Amino acid sequence: MASNGENGRHQEVGHKSLLQSDALYQYILETSVYPREPEAMKELREITAKHPWNLMTTSADEGQFLNMLLKLINAKNTMEIGVFTGYSLLATAMALPDDGKILAMDINRDNYEIGLPVIEKAGLAHKIDFREGPALPVLDQMIEDGKYHGSYDFIFVDADKDNYLNYHKRLIDLVKIGGVIGYDNTLWNGSVVAPPDAPLRKYVRYYRDFVLELNKALAADSRIEICQLPVGDGITLCRRIT
Numbered sequence: 001m002a003s004n005g006e007n008g009r010h011q012e013v014g015h016k017s018l019l020q021s022d023a024l025y026q027y028i029l030e031t032s033v034y035p036r037e038p039e040a041m042k043e044l045r046e047i048t049a050k051h052p053w054n055l056m057t058t059s060a061d062e063g064q065f066l067n068m069l070l071k072l073i074n075a076k077n078t079m080e081i082g083v084f085t086g087y088s089l090l091a092t093a094m095a096l097p098d099d100g101k102i103l104a105m106d107i108n109r110d111n112y113e114i115g116l117p118v119i120e121k122a123g124l125a126h127k128i129d130f131r132e133g134p135a136l137p138v139l140d141q142m143i144e145d146g147k148y149h150g151s152y153d154f155i156f157v158d159a160d161k162d163n164y165l166n167y168h169k170r171l172i173d174l175v176k177i178g179g180v181i182g183y184d185n186t187l188w189n190g191s192v193v194a195p196p197d198a199p200l201r202k203y204v205r206y207y208r209d210f211v212l213e214l215n216k217a218l219a220a221d222s223r224i225e226i227c228q229l230p231v232g233d234g235i236t237l238c239r240r241i242t
Helices: 022-036 039-048 060-072 087-095 109-121 135-145 161-174 188-193 202-220
Strands: 077-081 101-106 128-132 152-157 175-184 224-229 235-240
Touching: 022 060, 039 060, 039 087, 039 109, 060 087, 060 152, 060 175, 060 235, 077 087, 077 161, 087 101, 087 109, 087 152, 101 109, 109 128, 135 161, 152 161, 161 175, 161 202, 188 202, 202 224, 202 235
Parallel strands: 077 101, 077 152, 101 128, 152 175
Antiparallel strands: 175 235, 224 235
């Protein structure tokens, strides 16, 4: 169960809510998220809580959102860039039909293997093709091959923010017309509206300009429709239209 720490800040694992009230976020979790959270996802969330980088995980409310979104668009062939311990990957796998597929890429297999036993126990590992290493070379090869153009129903990106635009240049070719790309952390701890002299953590300040650049580029991209939501740390959904 979550508890409030110093200054009343929320201590929930993966907590990135932009809500003004931590009590309101806790209400959402306890009323609508935790009671409906599958046991496997709860188990993985609790395992991830012990990881020193647990803030990198997808929050429980965002996991619930992704799971429903994938069902609404009847996704079957998906991709995930940035896996960590696999909470969002598990949410995706649970939403796909039994013959659904996820190409999952991350530079750290060790983190993925923390969650893999939970995924295996849930009977979902057969849906996942995990590739360790940078995603850009894989995407470039897929585009060069030619047979993956417009083949993905949904793509979720929660990885290195300084490469988000590089990912977008490639993913727009791989997602089908009518398909969706989801970019995570597009409100970046709320820093997108922070003044230049605001006291920000070093990593937040470093990546902020990349996030701002991405948001501006997505808003101007006529190939997509966009919707930016204050779920988790901000997620921007891009529906390819041309």
